[in-house]
Amino acid sequence: MELESLNRECPVLYVVVPCYNEEEVLPETAKRLREKMRGLVAAGEIDRKSRILLVNDGSRDRTWEMIETLAKADPLFGGVKLSRNRGHQNALLAGLMTAMPLSDCTISMDADLQDDIGAVDGMLKEYKAGSDIVYGVRSSRKTDTFFKRFTAEGFYKLLAAMGVEVVFNHADYRLMSRRALKGLSSFREVNLFLRGIVPQIGYKSSTVTYARAERFAGESKYPLKKMLALAWDGITSFSVKPIGLLLTLGILLTAGSAVAGIVCIIVHLITHALTGTAAILVSIWLSCGLILSALGLVGEYIGKIYGEVKNRPRYIIEAVTLDPGKESEPIQTEESGESDSAL
Ligand code: UDP
Ligand code: MG
Numbered sequence: 001m002e003l004e005s006l007n008r009e010c011p012v013l014y015v016v017v018p019c020y021n022e023e024e025v026l027p028e029t030a031k032r033l034r035e036k037m038r039g040l041v042a043a044g045e046i047d048r049k050s051r052i053l054l055v056n057d058g059s060r061d062r063t064w065e066m067i068e069t070l071a072k073a074d075p076l077f078g079g080v081k082l083s084r085n086r087g088h089q090n091a092l093l094a095g096l097m098t099a100m101p102l103s104d105c106t107i108s109m110d111a112d113l114q115d116d117i118g119a120v121d122g123m124l125k126e127y128k129a130g131s132d133i134v135y136g137v138r139s140s141r142k143t144d145t146f147f148k149r150f151t152a153e154g155f156y157k158l159l160a161a162m163g164v165e166v167v168f169n170h171a172d173y174r175l176m177s178r179r180a181l182k183g184l185s186s187f188r189e190v191n192l193f194l195r196g197i198v199p200q201i202g203y204k205s206s207t208v209t210y211a212r213a214e215r216f217a218g219e220s221k222y223p224l225k226k227m228l229a230l231a232w233d234g235i236t237s238f239s240v241k242p243i244g245l246l247l248t249l250g251i252l253l254t255a256g257s258a259v260a261g262i263v264c265i266i267v268h269l270i271t272h273a274l275t276g277t278a279a280i281l282v283s284i285w286l287s288c289g290l291i292l293s294a295l296g297l298v299g300e301y302i303g304k305i306y307g308e309v310k311n312r313p314r315y316i317i318e319a320v321t322l323d324p325g326k327e328s329e330p331i332q333t334e335e336s337g338e339s340d341s342a343l
Helices: 026-042 063-073 088-102 119-128 146-161 178-185 194-201 224-238 241-271 276-310 337-342
Strands: 013-019 051-056 077-081 105-108 133-138 170-177 205-210
Touching: 013 026, 013 088, 026 051, 026 063, 026 119, 051 063, 051 088, 063 077, 077 088, 088 105, 088 170, 088 178, 088 194, 105 119, 119 133, 119 170, 119 205, 146 224, 170 178, 170 194, 178 194, 194 224, 241 276
Parallel strands: 013 051, 013 105, 051 077, 133 205
Antiparallel strands: 105 170, 133 170
């Protein structure tokens, strides 16, 4: 028995779009999304109750007024207004959690039309074939500036080196089923890095590739400062490797200084030529090594505490096959000794 029944044939789809100061792109984005959703409803691909959910992340321009107007004019649109700017990841989560009880699946995408709306078809196809998470993966970064491409790809490589499980070249354009969202909701951490959390949820997942376009209008709401903050969150929320490095470095330093100390003593015994400087240097390095090892050791415990504090779910059950109401058949005992030996 599946714990969650999802409509796979004609699902209720919620497209969740976080918007921060997006008045320049919103009319065009709304128009294109409306066309897409109407087409899908007409083709019987998605349920009529499907919606486009626009999340206003404390914009200072007319974004929220525009969302309200859209929602008033067409029930296809819905809006969520955050009380202040909380950043892309939080805005996205707010939208997804609002959509969770109302939908079979959600697709999250940016407001600036960089994510190819055409990929929605491929995502739905994968969902209908049984995937619970479908990652939108960029086929190329030709439209990005050299700087953006360099920093973004470096970021994915660094994350991989730190042992963080992420899908290469996947941002936050993805489909998630309701049960995948329920899994996501059991991650209680506040330092959100959705790209790192989502692969931990499990379930069947697949990818759909698309070409990323240039921003339709306006400028990026992710300046270098926000990008670095996101990268830092990604590493420090998912990896305690830096602490491990500290401990390794400390041990190496201690061991190296100890060896150097022994060499100094031997040289002194043989040649009687060594000055006090060598002894002082060795003791400085040895102390540094010991202090660093101690810090690393304390860090290991802090890493463990950090893991506990995050209070992540230990498991998510996908299905259970068990019938508690049915009585089990009594074991048939055979009279003849032959069948006993057959066992
Ligand atoms: N965004 C948001 N809150 C923020 C910053 C950005 O909701 O504080 C939204 C923004 O409106 C857009 C998406 O996050 O829909 C991605 O931002 P952007 O396109 O500026 O990032 P880039 O594509 O340059 O990385
Ligand atoms: Mg963008």
